Amino acid sequence: MAEVVRARLHVATGVVPAALTPMDDNGNPNVTLLEQHCRRLLAQGCTSILILGTTGEANSFTIAERRAILENVVAGGIPADKLIVGTGCCAVGDSVELTRHALSTGVQRVLMLPPFFYKSVNDQGIFDAFASTIERVNDDRLRLFLYLIPQVSGIEMSADLVERLHQEFPTIVVGLKDSSGNWPATETLCRRLGPSMYVMVGTEALLLRAMDAGASGCISATANVAAQAIIALYDKRNDPNAASLERGVNATRVAFENFPLIPALKTYMALTSGVAAWRNVRPPLNQLTPTETSQLLRRVQELR
């Protein structure tokens, strides 16, 4: 039954990069670079691309900027059905606007944070926020992935809450991204919800274990710079040498995680593309220092 329902829906499986958002020296989005980046990632075999997630610095852009970025990416020729877009804000009204806008561009899949300013809110409050958003968007085409990233959002969403939202909106709340990095929590989500929802883990470090437990794939920051290796791991997850592939992928991720992750990934993009603007980030993030840049380069070269 779950398979029948899923077959009718836009799915999320495989390796989905959480795309960086390149910008010019004034911090304005550089959509040409973003389109090129998306095209390359799709050519490398990524099944879809998440734009304007945490790695894409979504919350450092205004609503108007976020709308323009998505519009430009779609207008630039990236197929709308290959895109997932982050639309979760603190204010339900903003999440509604961005989600409606995504649908208007042909993008049906959104990844949605819970409202993340207030902490210690209860499950009912989070349920109400998502339910209110979905009801106000009021569009059957919507496919919503709940975004669990408690170490950043400060909001814990239990498996019970996720399941309740899925049961209330079975054809809309079809998946989740779990970026907790906390294997026991991830395993619970995979085993309990994997049969009925698309469970995407937020790091390739847990990809093999999560797939075994019922996940559909991963949405990964590292995939900006190492998509092919992660796709190889996904494709060969049942091969005898999967563990060896996993070690290689993990070494790459660790090399970047020794630095502030988003600036490090952008610096690497600048170094490998020769486009210096790739280094730009928006405050409160800042660029790697020259010393950090040298260290990162050395660490990445050691992996070769």
Next chain:
Amino acid sequence: MAEVVRARLHVATGVVPAALTPMDDNGNPNVTLLEQHCRRLLAQGCTSILILGTTGEANSFTIAERRAILENVVAGGIPADKLIVGTGCCAVGDSVELTRHALSTGVQRVLMLPPFFYKSVNDQGIFDAFASTIERVNDDRLRLFLYLIPQVSGIEMSADLVERLHQEFPTIVVGLKDSSGNWPATETLCRRLGPSMYVMVGTEALLLRAMDAGASGCISATANVAAQAIIALYDKRNDPNAASLERGVNATRVAFENFPLIPALKTYMALTSGVAAWRNVRPPLNQLTPTETSQLLRRVQELR
């Protein structure tokens, strides 16, 4: 010298309520009720009113709604120079828009959160976010109070960082609100920055100690429902019976803090005003249950 500079500025001293934002049953702001509430608080002796802070559910409103709330309050006759407005968002562009808008209504004083989505950011990143905001607003009339509320924002701002911002923008970054509730941290801020900045504590529980250490007053959620008692405490802070007044004020605060604070304060406003709409909150907050409401009422009656 500090006194000379301060005398030329809009100040913040005394007891400033962090106003609740009343709304109708659909969650739309009820500006008539908000104006009435502000008028009553000023009549009770509050020196200024903070609107659209944490207690005012600012981050649950869109930018357009926040602009409209402020415009309506000013148009309704609340003097702009009695208002402080919260304008800090995750995106610098949004903070710039709200701050410029505040100035356009005649409100010079803003309370500004640091960008609060990304965690583990460094001091330079937070400095850059505030500096960029101030430079883009580019208006000498601006008086900016830094908003330290790490347990909600997830962002720690050190005394060093506050001081650096004050030194870089001495006539603009003139104060701070410290809602940490952490006395050693508050004391450091008061002693080090009280001589040159307006240090407002975020709870009347620390008012006496903070005033002794150099603070200028408090910005208080409880003042929505107990302004006169807190003002009496402020006025008589050097009297022999100040400790007794403080105990009374603290008992009131504790009675509300046993419940989710904002819904509890709104419920109390509904009970005392007879206006049921006062109970409304926006998700992710939710109203007190009937049981909680009865418990709250009993606790408050016990205080009398």
